[in-house]
Amino acid sequence: MKYYSTNKIAGSVDFKEATIRGQAPDKGLYFPEIIPFVDKDLISNIDSYTNEEIAFRIIAPYVGNGIPEDRLWEIVKETVNFEIPLVKVNDTISSLELFHGPTLAFKDVGARFMSRCLGYFVQGDSRKVTVLVATSGDTGGAVANGFYNVEGVEVVILYPSGKVSPVQEKQLTTPGKNIHALEVQGTFDDCQQMVKQAFADKELTDKLFLTSANSINVARWLPQQFYYFYAFKQWEQKNNPPVISVPSGNFGNICAGILAMQSGLPVKHFIAACNVNDIVSEYLQTQELQPKEAVATLSNAMDVGNPSNFVRILEIFKHQFPLLKNKLSAYTITDAETVSTIREVYEKYNYILDPHGAVGFLSLHRYLFDHPGQTGLFLETAHPVKFPEAVESSIGKRIEMPVAVRSLMDKEKQSELIKADYQQFKDYLLK
Ligand SMILES: *Cc1c(COP(=O)(O)O)cnc(C)c1O
Secondary structure (H helix, E strand, O other): OOEEEOOOOOOOEOHHHHHHHOOOOOOOOEEEOOOOOOOHHHHHOHHHOOHHHHHHHHHHHHHHHHOOHHHHHHHHHHHOOOOOOEEEOOOOEEEEEOOOOOOOEOHHHHHHHHHHHHHHHHOOOOOOEEEEEEOOOHHHHHHHHHHOOOOOEEEEEEEEOOOOOHHHHHHHHOOOOOEEEEEEEOOHHHHHHHHHHHHOOHHHHHHOEEEEOOOOOHHHHHHHHHHHHHHHHHOOOOOOOOEEEEEOOOOHHHHHHHHHHHOOOOOOEEEEEEOOOOHHHHHHHHOOOOOOOOOOOOOHHHOOOOOOOHHHHHHHOOOOHHHHHHHEEEEEOOHHHHHHHHHHHHHHHOOOOOHHHHHHHHHHHHHHHHOOOOOEEEEEOEOHHHOHHHHHHHHOOOOOOOHHHHHHHOOOOOOEEEEOOHHHHHHHHHO
16 A cells, blocks of 8 residues: 655655654655455444454555564554443443543554554664654553553653643653653643654754654554444444544544545444534635634643644545535534533433543534434543543542552652753753
């Protein structure tokens, strides 16, 4: 499989090259030249396939011969070695729980797959790869966990001091070994800016082999298709496919779902569930994509003012607005609505949502209200325990910590405090 850049200037590359580079040199995103169609039997007899088999069949055409089959099997097995259950919340709405992985968020799937692919690609290379990540919370933990102990790879995570939740902070500061956390006295944007500057710094890139693990990397993006197939496997009415609502920020997750649909997965409609960072809802009304400054909300992993993966959605629909509009709707949910949804869903159905899942639930609820007779599911992208303040104040009681989190909270934070100062960051990398 070859990947072209969405900016159409840089040349096409294979899966290995796209994974190592992350972004194309012309600043475009890599996109597969062909969208492979899945075997019909995989859809009509999906019950008879294991999750590993499904994952392998989905991803193999994208990887091509970049990774030998037996190694790819191992990678896939390790990627999906936790449960991804579809749980009924009420008569018409189910929750696809993507938070049973090691860091309790859907990003585990992409991070685990990418880390293992990169680990394979740098094997035998004399230079170590340094992965730089700026995080507002969930990415850091998933990347730290995914890359922990992967040989030949050092990971440096920058996070804004005091702006990630306690569980998130522990997840990214406690692994140790090849995982290094920098606590930056600044905002997420400062962290991201410093990472960008590092990639553009020739003195640095001459000395270090730098790459990024952000969500535009094809090796993080593509495996996110797996769980859309797992949802269908567990979906009871196979001849009445689900409407799928995806809490969206950078739009990588929903874009993977749309790609799965283009490959043959039955889906009735997609909903981009957004908080007040509503660039895409506006686009669907005006056909103009107008980036804005991100606004802070309770669903902070979706506080994105310029969703980088949206261009891939345009690419899937060949930039034809009517085709896109036919398959995709968007909703904008406020923090007040997020809080009342968490409370109402708990009171009515005894189900505890996290703030991102609440945005997904309410968006779906609204869509189904306007489209009677349809049923659907939303992606519950994180465990509520990662956002205890918002959730506990909404439902009026404490939420129980999973065992894995309790032992994590006892571990000691290891991080280096730095100013939002590029020179200080650079010195750190060079030493
Ligand atoms: C990252 C994240 C999102 C947004 O996913 P995108 O792929 O960026 O749209 C939603 N919910 C949670 C909990 C996340 O961590």
